[in-house]
Amino acid sequence: MKAPAAQQRLLLDLAELDADIAKAQHARKNLPEDAELAELATALEAARDDVARSRVAVDDLQAVYDKIDAELTGMAEHAARDQAAIDAGTVGHKALTELQHELDHLIRRRDDLEAEMLELMEQQEATGTEADRAEAALLVLTEKELDLVAQRDSSAAAAEQKVADITDRRGSLAATIDGPLVAIYDGLRGRGQVGAGLVQARRCGACRMELDPRTLSRIAAADEDEVLRCEECGAIMVRTNHSGLPGQGRPRE
Known part of the structure; x- marks a missing residue:
């Protein structure tokens, strides 16, 4: 030939x-932003797990708090009824002794529960702070992901345009051979x-x-x-x- x-x-x-x-x-298929997004996906998964765990911890403590609060409320109502009966002087000596004993027990239990609640509130504060930190970290990573996606899309468009431009030049040259x-x-x-x-x-x-x-x-x-x-x-x-x-x-x- x-x-x-x-x-x-x-x-x-x-x-x-x-x-x-x-x-x-090759550059289009191997954008640096894609590699960064893959690494970021791992960090985001860990951050979401942290947020989920912290929320569970917050909810669990709140459930305990609500239980103690309900018990204290019921106990206060019970104690008020006993005290009213004692103050009224309408019960016999034996019943009065039993009411007084019950009231003393309620007061001691109330004091224990209030101390427990104070300790619980400290735990809630610490857990809430940790939950806020986890959510803030997740927000930062999410915003970073959005920025990277935008950068990746821009880089991809530029790479695709470059391929198209060179392909056009290639077609024009091939037509002269x-x-x-x-x-x-x-x-x-x-x-x-x-x-x-x-x-x-x-x-x-x-x-x-x-x-x-x-x-x-x-x-x-x-x-x-x-x-x-x-x-x-x-x-x-x-x-x-x-x-x-x-x-x-x-x-x-």
Whole structure:
């Protein structure tokens, strides 16, 4: 197959654009914000667990508080009734003694419960402070996540635009190259191979294999418009005045 040397050299520009597209696509799939968001997700999960635990602790203490408060209220009403009966003087001696004994017991129990409630209130204060801290930490992380998502979306849009811009340039360049030549190049790339490479320093620029003297001589002897393929990888071997081929003296254009 033959194609003008200038056309073959355009394949190097095409390969460079394809490499740029691959880099841009890789960058789109590996945005730094995505990595940060993944780390942040772990921190957010831990923060939500802290908030859930602190809320349970607050609710549990409140339940205990309500129980003690209800008991104190009932006890105060009971004590008031006993005291009213004693003050009224309408009960017998035995009943009076029992009422007085019961009242004393209620007073002691009240004092115990009030001391317990004071201790409980201190626990509630500490637990409430911890719950506030956990919720504040969660809020900070949530706001950070929102900011990162916005940054990620902006970076993603920029990366996608870059891919689109390079793809457009690639399409424009490909349209200036002979169709059969581009078909060979694209066919190789479609199979996951490098489409073209510069022959330089006795190597194929596509697979980096060193070319033996016989092959180098064959390449040097070939017409400039002859499309040569690497025997190792099948890529189109593009020759320029920088290839350093045997007998290549004055640069050929």
